[in-house]
Amino acid sequence: MKLLSEPRLETIEMPENLAVAMMVMQARQQHAAQGGGALDFVHYAFGGSPFPVPAAVQQALGEASGQGEYRPAEGIAPLREQIGRFWDKHFGMKIDPGRMVVVPGSKQGIYNTLALLQGPVILPAPSWVGYLPIARLLDKKVIVVPTRAEDGYRITAEGLDAQCRELEDAPQSFLILNSPNNPTGAVYTRSELEALAAVCRTHNIIVISDEIYSLITYDAAGFTSMAQIYPEGTFITTGISKYAGAGGYRLGVTILPETCTEQQLLNFRKVGAATYTNAASPVQFAAIAAFGTDPAMDAYIDAQRNLHRMMTTELARRFGELPGVTTTTPQGSFYFFANFDARGDELRAKGIADSRTMATSLLQEPCRVAMVSGASLLMPPESLTFRIAAVDYDGAAVMKAYQQARPQGPQAEHAFVAQHAAGLLSGVDRLRSFLDTL
Amino acid sequence: MKLLSEPRLETIEMPENLAVAMMVMQARQQHAAQGGGALDFVHYAFGGSPFPVPAAVQQALGEASGQGEYRPAEGIAPLREQIGRFWDKHFGMKIDPGRMVVVPGSKQGIYNTLALLQGPVILPAPSWVGYLPIARLLDKKVIVVPTRAEDGYRITAEGLDAQCRELEDAPQSFLILNSPNNPTGAVYTRSELEALAAVCRTHNIIVISDEIYSLITYDAAGFTSMAQIYPEGTFITTGISKYAGAGGYRLGVTILPETCTEQQLLNFRKVGAATYTNAASPVQFAAIAAFGTDPAMDAYIDAQRNLHRMMTTELARRFGELPGVTTTTPQGSFYFFANFDARGDELRAKGIADSRTMATSLLQEPCRVAMVSGASLLMPPESLTFRIAAVDYDGAAVMKAYQQARPQGPQAEHAFVAQHAAGLLSGVDRLRSFLDTL
Numbered sequence: 001m002k003l004l005s006e007p008r009l010e011t012i013e014m015p016e017n018l019a020v021a022m023m024v025m026q027a028r029q030q031h032a033a034q035g036g037g038a039l040d041f042v043h044y045a046f047g048g049s050p051f052p053v054p055a056a057v058q059q060a061l062g063e064a065s066g067q068g069e070y071r072p073a074e075g076i077a078p079l080r081e082q083i084g085r086f087w088d089k090h091f092g093m094k095i096d097p098g099r100m101v102v103v104p105g106s107k108q109g110i111y112n113t114l115a116l117l118q119g120p121v122i123l124p125a126p127s128w129v130g131y132l133p134i135a136r137l138l139d140k141k142v143i144v145v146p147t148r149a150e151d152g153y154r155i156t157a158e159g160l161d162a163q164c165r166e167l168e169d170a171p172q173s174f175l176i177l178n179s180p181n182n183p184t185g186a187v188y189t190r191s192e193l194e195a196l197a198a199v200c201r202t203h204n205i206i207v208i209s210d211e212i213y214s215l216i217t218y219d220a221a222g223f224t225s226m227a228q229i230y231p232e233g234t235f236i237t238t239g240i241s242k243y244a245g246a247g248g249y250r251l252g253v254t255i256l257p258e259t260c261t262e263q264q265l266l267n268f269r270k271v272g273a274a275t276y277t278n279a280a281s282p283v284q285f286a287a288i289a290a291f292g293t294d295p296a297m298d299a300y301i302d303a304q305r306n307l308h309r310m311m312t313t314e315l316a317r318r319f320g321e322l323p324g325v326t327t328t329t330p331q332g333s334f335y336f337f338a339n340f341d342a343r344g345d346e347l348r349a350k351g352i353a354d355s356r357t358m359a360t361s362l363l364q365e366p367c368r369v370a371m372v373s374g375a376s377l378l379m380p381p382e383s384l385t386f387r388i389a390a391v392d393y394d395g396a397a398v399m400k401a402y403q404q405a406r407p408q409g410p411q412a413e414h415a416f417v418a419q420h421a422a423g424l425l426s427g428v429d430r431l432r433s434f435l436d437t438l
Numbered sequence: 439m440k441l442l443s444e445p446r447l448e449t450i451e452m453p454e455n456l457a458v459a460m461m462v463m464q465a466r467q468q469h470a471a472q473g474g475g476a477l478d479f480v481h482y483a484f485g486g487s488p489f490p491v492p493a494a495v496q497q498a499l500g501e502a503s504g505q506g507e508y509r510p511a512e513g514i515a516p517l518r519e520q521i522g523r524f525w526d527k528h529f530g531m532k533i534d535p536g537r538m539v540v541v542p543g544s545k546q547g548i549y550n551t552l553a554l555l556q557g558p559v560i561l562p563a564p565s566w567v568g569y570l571p572i573a574r575l576l577d578k579k580v581i582v583v584p585t586r587a588e589d590g591y592r593i594t595a596e597g598l599d600a601q602c603r604e605l606e607d608a609p610q611s612f613l614i615l616n617s618p619n620n621p622t623g624a625v626y627t628r629s630e631l632e633a634l635a636a637v638c639r640t641h642n643i644i645v646i647s648d649e650i651y652s653l654i655t656y657d658a659a660g661f662t663s664m665a666q667i668y669p670e671g672t673f674i675t676t677g678i679s680k681y682a683g684a685g686g687y688r689l690g691v692t693i694l695p696e697t698c699t700e701q702q703l704l705n706f707r708k709v710g711a712a713t714y715t716n717a718a719s720p721v722q723f724a725a726i727a728a729f730g731t732d733p734a735m736d737a738y739i740d741a742q743r744n745l746h747r748m749m750t751t752e753l754a755r756r757f758g759e760l761p762g763v764t765t766t767t768p769q770g771s772f773y774f775f776a777n778f779d780a781r782g783d784e785l786r787a788k789g790i791a792d793s794r795t796m797a798t799s800l801l802q803e804p805c806r807v808a809m810v811s812g813a814s815l816l817m818p819p820e821s822l823t824f825r826i827a828a829v830d831y832d833g834a835a836v837m838k839a840y841q842q843a844r845p846q847g848p849q850a851e852h853a854f855v856a857q858h859a860a861g862l863l864s865g866v867d868r869l870r871s872f873l874d875t876l
Contacts, residue, residue, distance in 0.1 A: 001642075001670040001671050001695075001697045002697070003555055003610070003644065003671075003695075003697055003698060003699075003702060004555060004556045004557070004609060004610045005554065005555060005556065005701070005702055005705060006553060006554060006555060006556055006705075009553065009554060009705040009708060009709070010701075010705070012705075012708050012712060014704060014707070014708055014711065018511075018711060022510065048507060048508055049506070052504060052506065053503065053504055053505075053506040057503075058503035058504055059503070061499065061500070061503040061720060062499070062500030062501075062503050063500075065491065065495075065496035065497070065499040065500050065724075066490060066491055066496055067686050068487070068490065068491040068682075068683045068684045068685060068686050068687060069486060069685060069686045070486055070685045070686050071686055072460065073456075104542055104688070104714045104718070105714055105715050107712075107713060107714070107715060108713050108714050108715075111712070111713045115444060115447065115575070116443065116444060116447060117441055117442060117443060117444060118442045118443065118444055119442070130712070133708065133711070133712035134712050134713070136712075137553070137709065137712050137713070171442060172441070172442045204439075206441065232439040233439050233441075244506075245506045246506045247506060247507060247508045247715075248505050248506050248507045248508050248509055248716070248718065248719025248720070249506060249718055249719065249720065250542070250714060250715060250716065250717070250718045250719075251718075257439075257441075259439045259440070259441055260441060261441075263443070263448075264441060264443060266452060267443060267444075267447040267448070267450075269452070270447060270450050270452055270571065271447070271575065273452065273456060273571070274450060274545075274549070274568070274571035274572050274574075274575050275545065275546050275549045275572070275575070275713075276542045276543055276545070276546050276688060276714055277543050277545060277685075277688060278686070278688065279688070279718075280542070280686065280687055280688045280689075280717075280718045280721050281686025281687065281688075282499060282686070282687065282720075282721070283718050283720070283721070286503070
């Protein structure tokens, strides 16, 4: 019996970062089983927090292990109320818990939002690898907006406006805006957001503001939510995966704008009720602690923010010293975007004409460096750009060292990174060797 | 700003059972806050296990609280391997873990399967309330196959074959088959499945075999999986919600047929990777214990099976003694289907002309009995049929009493139910009073 596939699934690629991450994990396991010693990968392709789940969250999960019952599709009330307090404390925003829906991960919140409302999806290039599959699964038209290196690969009001002719006669569309940004580390300023909001108002563009890295803005006070600038048209999607080291917990929240009708709020919940039912009940109780406003949770959030700043900034600085390589300057998240175009002629002479080929090539011995190609982030294939993630170190050990003796000042921070994340930095030397062979 | 909805979401109803369950829960909380004493609901509308999550599963969840990492979309290998041992032990089936995908709940597995392959969806009437919203969300055509009371509301080969003209020229379609059945408690025999499989082979019908109640088959040896009869065309969807009292954990598994290509296996995982990523990582580790093949888990499964048999059988017997009421004879699950059609003339004289009106009417004082209407289970609106769930009792106390002194023989079992589930049975008296007023 031959089973006939839904054609649209064939148009979805398995995200390259997941495929590479699995490959690296398997290679490391094999390496360990063989007794170690030989060359290992330097893993710049993975996008998860290296830090352990906060102790209070772990304890809360254990205490909630008896929570076997189904829960409402919008999430339990005490969690949504706690999220309200957390938003007030960290972002100075008052959010009615009635506008929050707890979801099994921020990505699921993006899916539910795109399922809820009409319209094609505008994605800046580069964008996170996960948006395109969601749009494809929902059979939504996708419009890619190019950005410029001189703008730090940020989408600008002019760039957005110029692309709006592609919308044709769509009465409404979506823009997915991610700040702090994966893959560039950019944090959009208030005035940039205001300019984008003006274009969105003109063209009836709904913004899905992916704020999953908001608590990894290096200058904590420097984060502005699009929902503060453009409240009538912004959905916030976020979760505990990044700032609380709990990607595997699958716990996110979507904040719907006040312009959503009661029927639309209900429809959003219906998507959940028809598929995953509710975010796992014990995890919902544990998440109350992850959205804690207590000093211990504050200290954890500060520590992970500072460590990501130190690691990502130092790694980007060293990448920028590679001959012919330029990078964005990360202001948040644990990524930056690296551009090897100035070495393009030499690379093409070696048969490396696009970012995917180069990413595959760098995985081989002797380099063994894993990076996500720009091509899988919606960049033109021939753009020799890559996402670099600065999380390949022992997060538990590093956090412990930080808590015991927090480095003070730039020199101490450089020394801290060099001492505790030598493996992370070693990829730069491997890349230098690779470039030297060109 | 007016946000424009996706029209298809408007066609999805919020399941009546969830709406009623929320209403009853709120009324009970209010009742408790007011000091209790007055009339409470008898809740026949809820479809969850009343039993606590097994101690070993709770302990395993606590021990896995540090599992913050993302996991592969198909689920962790040790869990899938353990599911293989569990299937061998309980169902005598050898399943390659490579054909299993761990999902956040059995319902999500049904969604992924319908998203994976082409074709309209055939649903017997009555069917569980949750299938229709999944098909609507995926914009799939739905074909309802009526069943007959004299067949115990089972779909028959003749009934299925007769409806196949509705398939028009669809090269492939789905049948969702649920055994043990929600709402009727029917367990399909091997020969019934063989007859259905013959029709499926003729018309290229893929079966989604919803086996969520398989371990609540009262005669444990009496369960046959459609995958044993029709392996080339059957997807099994199930999970730990019902037999392990862990609906809130959101952990299910889909077993794909060997006829699925590698590409289709990958596509199935892509649906997960594009939305929920993976079933919550700590829950996956806890589920290894829920699929345990140890004596303690065996004893738990036996206890819940026997208790559901005792409770559901006794409640159905008492319903059958109500004047003019007939019921199915439950052989599995914790449901039966009750038919009040013989009282139709009297009910219509009181303005009760359909099952939804009657369900709403019964919720009012003085009756206060919650039942799910046949109309929300795809029955014709005027059919005065209802799903009755026999789970409204203190599951923890009942299981403890059972473990301390297991009742032996029918008389002892009747006495056990009367002693430990008086509230559950009290709804029958309320319904008798209601019927007496007609």
